[in-house]
Amino acid sequence: MIRSFLLALLMVSTFLPAFSQQEKVVLKLAQDPASLLKTYKFFIQEVEDQRIIPGAGLGKVVLFGKDVPAMLPGKAEKELFTYWSFAAPKKEQTYLPLYISIKDLSLNEKRVAPNKVTGEVKLSVKFRWYRNMQPVELTSYQTAANYTRPEREYDYEKLVKQLLDQSLAHFQKWMSLNAGKNPALARDIQLVFKEIVNNDPDTVFYSPKRPLIWDDFKVRNARPGSRFAAAVFTSFGYEGRSYPKDDDLVVEIGLKTFMVKSMSWGRPESRNASTLRHEQIHFDITRLVVEKFKARLLKADLTIEDYDSEIQYQFLEAFREMNTDQERYDGETGHGLNAGAQAEWDRKIAREISAVYAVQ
Numbered sequence: 001m002i003r004s005f006l007l008a009l010l011m012v013s014t015f016l017p018a019f020s021q022q023e024k025v026v027l028k029l030a031q032d033p034a035s036l037l038k039t040y041k042f043f044i045q046e047v048e049d050q051r052i053i054p055g056a057g058l059g060k061v062v063l064f065g066k067d068v069p070a071m072l073p074g075k076a077e078k079e080l081f082t083y084w085s086f087a088a089p090k091k092e093q094t095y096l097p098l099y100i101s102i103k104d105l106s107l108n109e110k111r112v113a114p115n116k117v118t119g120e121v122k123l124s125v126k127f128r129w130y131r132n133m134q135p136v137e138l139t140s141y142q143t144a145a146n147y148t149r150p151e152r153e154y155d156y157e158k159l160v161k162q163l164l165d166q167s168l169a170h171f172q173k174w175m176s177l178n179a180g181k182n183p184a185l186a187r188d189i190q191l192v193f194k195e196i197v198n199n200d201p202d203t204v205f206y207s208p209k210r211p212l213i214w215d216d217f218k219v220r221n222a223r224p225g226s227r228f229a230a231a232v233f234t235s236f237g238y239e240g241r242s243y244p245k246d247d248d249l250v251v252e253i254g255l256k257t258f259m260v261k262s263m264s265w266g267r268p269e270s271r272n273a274s275t276l277r278h279e280q281i282h283f284d285i286t287r288l289v290v291e292k293f294k295a296r297l298l299k300a301d302l303t304i305e306d307y308d309s310e311i312q313y314q315f316l317e318a319f320r321e322m323n324t325d326q327e328r329y330d331g332e333t334g335h336g337l338n339a340g341a342q343a344e345w346d347r348k349i350a351r352e353i354s355a356v357y358a359v360q
Contacts, residue, residue, distance in 0.1 A: 024069045025061050027107075027157045029079055031086040035165045040172050041179070043090035045097035045129070047081040051104060058160075059108035062117045062151065070107045070156065077102065080164065087168055096185070098171070099135075101126040104142075107156060115151045120144060123163040127171050134305050136184050139174045141167045183242070186249035189302050193294055196239065196256040206257035206287045208357050212280050219265030228335055229270030232279040233263035234286040236293070236322070238315060240308070249304050253297065253311070257287045277346065278336035284349045285325050291356055293318035 049055070054077070058070040072079045080102065088098075104124035109117050124142040128135050143163055178185055197205040204216050217230065239254040266275065296314040303310075333342045 024071060025063060025156060027058070027070065027072055027160055029072070029083045029157060029161055029164070031083065032161065035083075035087045035161070035168075037088050037168065037172055040088050040095075040175075041092075042096035042098045042171075042175060043088055043092075044081060044085045044100065046099050047077045047084065048099070048101045049075065049077040050101045051076070059106045061107060061109040061119065061154075061156065062111045065111065065151070067109075076105055080105075083161075083164060084168055087165070088172075096129055096175070099128050099130070101128070103140075105160075107160065111151070116148065117151055118146070118148050120146050121159055121163060123160075123167060125167050127174075131187070132303050132305065134303075138184055139171065141170045143167070180246050181244050183244050183249050183304065185247070186244050186304055187247040188249070189304055189307060190245070190248040190250045191297060191302070192250055192252045194252065194254050196254040198256075202261050204259045204261065206259075206283060208353060212259070212276060212283060214266060214271045214276060216259065216261050217264045217266040217271075217279075218261040219263075220268055221265065229275050230266035230279055231264065232259055232282050234259045234283050236286055236290050236319075238293075238311075240311060242307075251302070251307055251311075253294075255290050255294070257283075257290050259283055274342075275336060278333070278342065281329065281345055281349050282326060284353050285329060286322055288349070288352055288356070289318055289322040289325060292321060 054075070056071045056073070056075055056079075058072065060067040061070045062068075080100070084100065102125055104122050107119070107121045109119035112118050122144045124140070126140045127138040129138065130136065143166060145159065145163065147159070175185065195205075197207075202218075204210070204212065212232070217232070234257070236255065236257045238256070240251065241254075242249055242251045244250070264279075266279075293315060296318060297311060300310050300314055329345060332338070333345055336342055
């Protein structure tokens, strides 16, 4: 009797540790060559666990008729980083450094009948990267799977790995479809300039092959109170558009340099070659300021996140520079009455205009 009791006690002692090891289910995400991506242009930079309860836990599953925790061997961000980094290894520094945020990763089961268990596994992630230290949201992926199984051992690892593989495959497909199309993937800015010339009967657009003529000055009388012989209204502006191309965002700046006929005037008695030449230099100065505007933009710290405001700022600065240059020109030449100074400005501006169009 005593021997039987001791034997029974020994059997309980023998099986108790083995049973206690099954008080939780640990999912080991083994690296599988089948999960390797064949083509990609990104690598896993970091994985962040942003679940309400971060860590290794996934939920609860049914084991031997009772609920036990399901978990990863270590923290989710570490385990998934290791798993995804195997599928998309870091090969090129030119690749996109991908950050993945885990919003949901859970595995839960319940026993609904004898030898019948239902379960649900969920995964929700967001993808982003950092450009100039600013986060750029890319895309997200959310999926869930429901299943019913008999009450026996189950391959939870395979179930979770399928969802993880699908999420990375989703991003790979999204990136291939959006490359060269979505500004979010652009790595840098490429500035492109072009001159705009429209057909406007009241406007003369600048061209070195088309100097001003007196017929461009529609107003034949001076402005009331003006003592000058003539005045030309010149200005410049820009139109911008952007579009992705390869790994860059192309910012196209359309530039227009023009004079407005209906706002330009000349006294009938002053319509001679020297006066017209003085007004032409005003037009040339405006055109040269456009080149300065372009140079400002090429030196400016343009970012994809906020390039437009910087372009507007540099435009205003160039516009102020134009007014300063025009006032200086009139001041040094005495509005064209100082022949020596006027001749010097003629030579100076002619050289600069020739240099601009010699390289175009």
